[in-house]
Amino acid sequence: MMVLPAPAKLNLFLYITGRRDDGYHSLQTLFQFVDHGDSLGFEAAPDGELSLSPALPGVAPEQNLIIKAARLLQSQTGCTQGARIHMTKRLPMGGGLGGGSSDAATTLVALNRLWQLGLSLQQLARLGLTLGADVPVFIHGQATFAEGVGDIFTPATPPEPWYLVLHPGIEVATAAIFQDPDLPRNSPVLSLQQRLALPWENDCEALVKKRHPEVAKLLGWLLEYAPSRMTGTGACIFASFDSREQAEQTLARAPESVHGFVAKGCNRSPLFGALQQLDAASPSSDTAT
Numbered sequence: 001m002m003v004l005p006a007p008a009k010l011n012l013f014l015y016i017t018g019r020r021d022d023g024y025h026s027l028q029t030l031f032q033f034v035d036h037g038d039s040l041g042f043e044a045a046p047d048g049e050l051s052l053s054p055a056l057p058g059v060a061p062e063q064n065l066i067i068k069a070a071r072l073l074q075s076q077t078g079c080t081q082g083a084r085i086h087m088t089k090r091l092p093m094g095g096g097l098g099g100g101s102s103d104a105a106t107t108l109v110a111l112n113r114l115w116q117l118g119l120s121l122q123q124l125a126r127l128g129l130t131l132g133a134d135v136p137v138f139i140h141g142q143a144t145f146a147e148g149v150g151d152i153f154t155p156a157t158p159p160e161p162w163y164l165v166l167h168p169g170i171e172v173a174t175a176a177i178f179q180d181p182d183l184p185r186n187s188p189v190l191s192l193q194q195r196l197a198l199p200w201e202n203d204c205e206a207l208v209k210k211r212h213p214e215v216a217k218l219l220g221w222l223l224e225y226a227p228s229r230m231t232g233t234g235a236c237i238f239a240s241f242d243s244r245e246q247a248e249q250t251l252a253r254a255p256e257s258v259h260g261f262v263a264k265g266c267n268r269s270p271l272f273g274a275l276q277q278l279d280a281a282s283p284s285s286d287t288a289t
C-alpha cells in the first residue's frame, strides 16, 4: 500500500482586498504547511472501482473530496483503473486547516503515480482547483504568498517555528463567513515585502469571534502565552513558539475540553518528503514533476 501524508496548512496572515462580481473574494494570504495531518493509503483495484474506508461521519462517500478527486482524474484521463483508499482522519473538519483540500491534493498526486498517468503538477493543480480553492497550494507543496482569489502564487520562506493549534470545538462554514455583510473587504493590496514587515493578521478573525464566542474565548486564553491568530476562516487558532517543549507545555495547560496538537511549520510540504522516500525505494516509478 502507498501511504502518503495530507498535511494541514496555516494561513499565517489573511487579508481580504475586494470582492469580484462572481462573489469570490480577492485575498492576500501566506500559506505554510505543518508536519501534522491526515494520512491516506492507496492500493490499485480492478475495473475502475473506487472505495474509501472508513467513511467520514456526515459526508456521503460521493461527496468526499477524496472520491471526487479520484473520479475527476479518471474522467479527465479516461483511466479505467480503480483504487482502494484508506483514510486516517486527524484534522478537524471546517477547522481552517484545509483538511479536505489536502486530502484531495494527496489523492490526485498519489493516483497519478499509482495509475502511471504522467500528469505534471501544473496539470494536477488545475484539476484540483475545481475541487477547492486551496488544492493547488497543497499540490505545489511550497509555502506560498497567494493573491487573486488565491490562485496567483509567489513562493515564500517564512520562519518555521513550532505551533500549538487549538480547535474550539465548533465548525465554521467558509461560505457563510464570505457572505456576511460585516466581513471587512478593503485591506490594501501590498507587496509581499510590505506584508511580511507589518504585523500579521487575519481579516476574518473579528467576525468569526463575534459569530462564535467559543473562538473569542479560546483566542483570549492562548494570547496570554504567545502571539496567536486564527487560520483561514476558522475555527482553529494557532500560536507560535521557539521550541516544541514550550508549545507542549501550553497545550498541557489548555482547558480540558479543548483539542489541539503541536506541529512544526514546514515551507516544503511533508507530502513531497514522503514521495522522495518512495522514489528512493523504487527509482523507476512514475513521478509527476
Ligand SMILES: C[C@](O)(CO)[C@H](O)COP(=O)(O)OP(=O)(O)OC[C@H]1O[C@@H](n2ccc(N)nc2=O)[C@H](O)[C@@H]1O
Residues within 6 Å of the ligand: 011, 023, 024, 025, 026, 027, 029, 096, 101, 131, 132, 133, 134, 148, 149, 150, 174, 175, 178, 179, 232, 233
Ligand atoms: C479562505 C481560505 O480558507 C484560505 O485558505 C480558503 O481559500 C477557502 O478554501 P475552501 O474552504 O476550500 O473554499 P472553497 O470550497 O473553494 O470555497 C468556499 C466558499 O468560500 C467563498 N470564497 C472562497 C475563496 C475565495 N477566494 N473567495 C470566496 O468568496 C465562496 O463563497 C465559496 O463558495
Ligand SMILES: Nc1ncnc2c1ncn2[C@@H]1O[C@H](COP(=O)(O)OP(=O)(O)OP(=O)(O)O)[C@@H](O)[C@H]1O
Residues within 6 Å of the ligand: 056, 059, 063, 064, 065, 066, 092, 093, 094, 095, 096, 097, 098, 099, 100, 101, 103, 104, 134, 174, 232, 233, 234, 235
Ligand atoms: N476528505 C474530506 N475531509 C474533510 N472534509 C471533507 C472531505 N471531503 C468532503 N469534506 C467536506 O468539506 C468540508 C470542509 O472541510 P475542510 O476540513 O476542508 O475545512 P477547512 O479546514 O475549513 O478548509 P479551509 O481551510 O480550506 O476552509 C467539510 O465540512 C466536509 O463536509
